Amino acid sequence: xxxxxxxxxxxxxxxxxxxxxxxxxxxxxxxxxxxxxxxxxxxxxxxxxxxxxxxxxxxxxxxxxxxxxxxxxxxxxxxxxxxxxxxxxxxxxxxxxxxxxxxxxxxxxxxxxxxxxxxxxxxxxxxxxxxxxxxxxxxxxxxxxxxxxxxxxxxxxxxxxxxxxxxxxxxxxxxxxxxxxxxxxxxxxxxxxxxxxxxxxxxxxxxxxxxxxxxxxxxxxxxxxxxxxxxxxxxxxxxxxxxxxxxxxxxxxxxxxxxxxxxxxxxxxxxxxxxxxxxxxxxxxxxxxxxxxxxxxxxxxxxxxxxxxxxxxxxxxxxxxxxxxxxxxxxxxxxxxxxxxxx
Amino acid sequence: xxxxxxxxxxxxxxxxxxxxxxxxxxxxxxxxxxxxxxxxxxxxxxxxxxxxxxxxxxxxxxxxxxxxxxxxxxxxxxxxxxxxxxxxxxxxxxxxxxxxxxxxxxxxxxxxxxxxxxxxxxxxxxxxxxxxxxxxxxxxxxxxxxxxxxxxxxxxxxxxxxxxxxxxxxxxxxxxxxxxxxxxxxxxxxxxxxxxxxxxxxxxxxxxxxxxxxxxxxxxxxxxxxxxxxxxxxxxxxxxxxxxxxxxxxxxxxxxxxxxxxxxxxxxxxxxxxxxxxxxxxxxxxxxxxxxxxxxxxxxxxxxxxxxxxxxxxxxxxxxxxxxxxxxxxxxxxxxxxxxxxx
DNA sequence: GCTGGCACTCGTAAGTCAAGAGTGCCAGGG
DNA sequence: CCCTGGCACTCTTGACTTACGAGTGCCAGC
Numbered sequence: 142x143x144x145x146x147x148x149x150x151x152x153x154x155x156x157x158x159x160x161x162x163x164x165x166x167x168x169x170x171x172x173x174x175x176x177x178x179x180x181x182x183x184x185x186x187x188x189x190x191x192x193x194x195x196x197x198x199x200x201x202x203x204x205x206x207x208x209x210x211x212x213x214x215x216x217x218x219x220x221x222x223x224x225x226x227x228x229x230x231x232x233x234x235x236x237x238x239x240x241x242x243x244x245x246x247x248x249x250x251x252x253x254x255x256x257x258x259x260x261x262x263x264x265x266x267x268x269x270x271x272x273x274x275x276x277x278x279x280x281x282x283x284x285x286x287x288x289x290x291x292x293x294x295x296x297x298x299x300x301x302x303x304x305x306x307x308x309x310x311x312x313x314x315x316x317x318x319x320x321x322x323x324x325x326x327x328x329x330x331x332x333x334x335x336x337x338x339x340x341x342x343x344x345x346x347x348x349x350x351x352x353x354x355x356x357x358x359x360x361x362x363x364x365x366x367x368x369x370x371x372x373x374x375x376x377x378x379x380x381x382x383x384x385x386x387x388x389x390x391x392x393x394x395x396x397x398x399x400x401x402x403x404x405x406x407x408x409x410x411x412x413x414x415x416x417x418x419x420x421x422x423x424x425x426x427x428x429x430x431x432x433x434x435x436x437x438x439x440x441x442x443x444x445x446x447x448x449x450x451x452x453x454x455x456x457x458x459x460x461x462x463x464x465x466x467x468x469x470x471x472x473x474x475x476x477x478x479x480x481x482x483x484x
Numbered sequence: 485x486x487x488x489x490x491x492x493x494x495x496x497x498x499x500x501x502x503x504x505x506x507x508x509x510x511x512x513x514x515x516x517x518x519x520x521x522x523x524x525x526x527x528x529x530x531x532x533x534x535x536x537x538x539x540x541x542x543x544x545x546x547x548x549x550x551x552x553x554x555x556x557x558x559x560x561x562x563x564x565x566x567x568x569x570x571x572x573x574x575x576x577x578x579x580x581x582x583x584x585x586x587x588x589x590x591x592x593x594x595x596x597x598x599x600x601x602x603x604x605x606x607x608x609x610x611x612x613x614x615x616x617x618x619x620x621x622x623x624x625x626x627x628x629x630x631x632x633x634x635x636x637x638x639x640x641x642x643x644x645x646x647x648x649x650x651x652x653x654x655x656x657x658x659x660x661x662x663x664x665x666x667x668x669x670x671x672x673x674x675x676x677x678x679x680x681x682x683x684x685x686x687x688x689x690x691x692x693x694x695x696x697x698x699x700x701x702x703x704x705x706x707x708x709x710x711x712x713x714x715x716x717x718x719x720x721x722x723x724x725x726x727x728x729x730x731x732x733x734x735x736x737x738x739x740x741x742x743x744x745x746x747x748x749x750x751x752x753x754x755x756x757x758x759x760x761x762x763x764x765x766x767x768x769x770x771x772x773x774x775x776x777x778x779x780x781x782x783x784x785x786x787x788x789x790x791x792x793x794x795x796x797x798x799x800x801x802x803x804x805x806x807x808x809x810x811x812x813x814x815x816x817x818x819x820x821x822x823x824x825x826x827x
Numbered sequence: 828g829c830t831g832g833c834a835c836t837c838g839t840a841a842g843t844c845a846a847g848a849g850t851g852c853c854a855g856g857g
Numbered sequence: 858c859c860c861t862g863g864c865a866c867t868c869t870t871g872a873c874t875t876a877c878g879a880g881t882g883c884c885a886g887c
Contacts, residue, residue: 173848173849174849184860185862186860186861186862186863189851190860193850204869205869206866207848207850207867208848209850247648247650280636281630283626283628285626285640287623293623295626295640303638304646307590381724381742382743384742396728396729399724399725403723403724403725514879514880515880515881526830529831532881532882546881547838548837548838549835549836549838550879550881551837552880
């Protein structure tokens with residue numbers, strides 16, 4: 142293809158150098174500075190020619206005549222795909238992760254700590270999704286009578302998550318009937334995946350006395366609701382103060398970013414659209430949401446064992462240290478997975 | 485006192501006008517503009533004299549010679565205390581509150597919606613504390629055997645909140661013993677306030693068979709821990725994008741503010757230090773936390789009935805519309821209180 | 828005690844200028 | 858054919874100057 146013909150190894154090296162320098166200095170990088178800081182073995186004039194080609198192909202861009210070059214989204218994309226490797230963490234960083242996460246108390250705490258850790262490690266905005274329940278199984282369902290017609294339904298999942306729902310029953314429910322329902326419910330549903338539960342329980346009301354059937358049906362439908370609703374995931378955010386580390390594009394970009402980050406739906410879509418198992422990077426305009434057009438998202442799935450139960454990642458400026466960020470995100474995800482598997 | 489002698493009604497009117505104009509225009513206000521926009525009945529020269537007095541007393545301040553005046557923290561304080569009334573909401577705003585909160589599903593949803601609502605209404609950063617459990621009572625304690633030595637403890641409070649804890653028991657716990665413990669626990673603790681529970685349950689282990697006592701003690705201490713820990717409150721934040729509406733002092737002030745707002749501890753102290761029942765306003769340096777020295781906090785307690793169970797409020801620039809903000813905060817708090825009382 | 832008038836201060840905007848960075852292009856050499 | 862040194866050109870940036878105007882403080886007079 143055409144690009145292959147025009148972009149020889151040296152041009153790619155130039156692009157790599159531009160990205161690295163620009164990420165470091167935050168300033169457009171010129172040909173002269175480039176040859177000084179990287180031993181490319183050619184003169185600045187040659188580099189200028191290469192840059193002209195790279196610009197023609199859309200990998201770099203010139204803010205104005207007589208300024209240095211800045212990578213475009215397409216340039217970052219090529220850099221991420223072919224010009225760099227994920228950078229493994231230093232042992233100090235690795236130790237920080239274990240230190241920080243080993244002291245987590247429960248699921249909420251794991252998520253909260255993960256978000257703080259990611260934000261600190263990458264110095265960017267961290268996003269962590271609660272473990273998904275779509276593939277989760279029911280560990281236990283508890284029913285507690287609060288008043289004669291009111292029942293508290295508590296759903297406990299195998300990821301250690303607990304959800305409660307208040308059920309207003311159409312008729313009085315006796316303690317005996319409640320105990321009966323509880324045990325039958327658990328007998329059938331415990332250990333099952335969420336998706337299976339409704340079919341497994343659909344004929345349950347029939348086995349109850351006529352006057353109790355309405356109440357049983359109400360309880361069941363509340364349970365089903367809870368199961369479905371929990372697939373709408375929660376997302377936790379941290380490190381928004383890191384947005385202020387870029388006084389450049391202020392306050393143009395920060396406002397829409399903050400707005401976007403407050404929308405759970407947007408956050409979920411940010412993380413949600415990845416399919417493959419590796420670290421996903423979405424750069425600038427590759428992001429569906431307009432407010433995030435000048436940011437990149439680095440995300441990855443995590444889970445106990447080999448199943449992905451949720452995603453986590455960071456949001457930062459397109460001008461970010463991709464190798465380092467990808468390394469940090471991946472490392473944190475792995476360790477969180479281990480923690481989840483152990484608990 | 486001296487102030488009373490020097491600050492006659494007209495000077496106070498001038499201060500009020502300065503605050504109002506400055507909040508509106510965000511620019512230092514001069515004597516001429518003041519007499520044009522408010523019918524003070526005197527000339528600009530007179531106003532200038534008054535301003536000189538107000539400045540001597542520290543109520544207003546001049547950024548530089550030949551600039552208009554800006555209220556100081558002390559000036560805002562006087563304004564809030566004596567020069568204005570809390571502004572009641574418009575019917576449209578009132579309707580927005582009811583519309584928004586009436587559709588809340590559960591406690592989490594109430595809090596989430598409240599935060600969004602407050603942020604929208606005041607166009608500032610909203611902070612809502614989860615209802616306090618210190619005065620809460622235990623509604624039910626549930627124990628679920630997960631493995632022979634592992635028990636899930638679920639605590640349900642009268643505010644509808646649910647907390648779970650995993651308990652690793654030193655010995656195997658049978659289903660029968662667990663049922664026994666469950667019923668005794670609820671018999672003694674249900675309906676009681678958190679603080680009472682430990683004393684009520686302290687001799688419980690003695691009534692169990694010798695080989696079970698260690699397990700019972702473990703479960704109980706986990707329960708007590710959960711009770712205590714829940715008095716450390718959670719706080720939810722929203723509307724941080726509103727911080728970007730002040731391109732003036734950027735990005736000087738926004739960074740420390742964002743940092744402060746990410747610290748749960750700081751947030752809690754922000755809300756927590758108020759005692760009296762009315763709306764509390766803390767202006768600029770009245771704030772203990774340094775990063776918030778250029779912001780004001782407007783907060784108020786809310787609760788079902790007449791007991792305050794938690795607080796909510798907003799954080800904004802000292803240059804804010806105090807009457808409007810106070811009105812909005814108060815109205816939201818009242819309505820949330822009603823919702824909580826009803827559910 | 829209020830008012831009009833006036834001189835003074837000082838921040839802001841606009842305009843000018845020089846310096847420097849960076850480029851594109853070209854002609855020559857390997 | 859590709860690389861290189863050289864050179865003219867562009868355009869941003871910062872410093873400096875200037876003019877303007879908003880706003881003040883003060884004073885004499887009513």
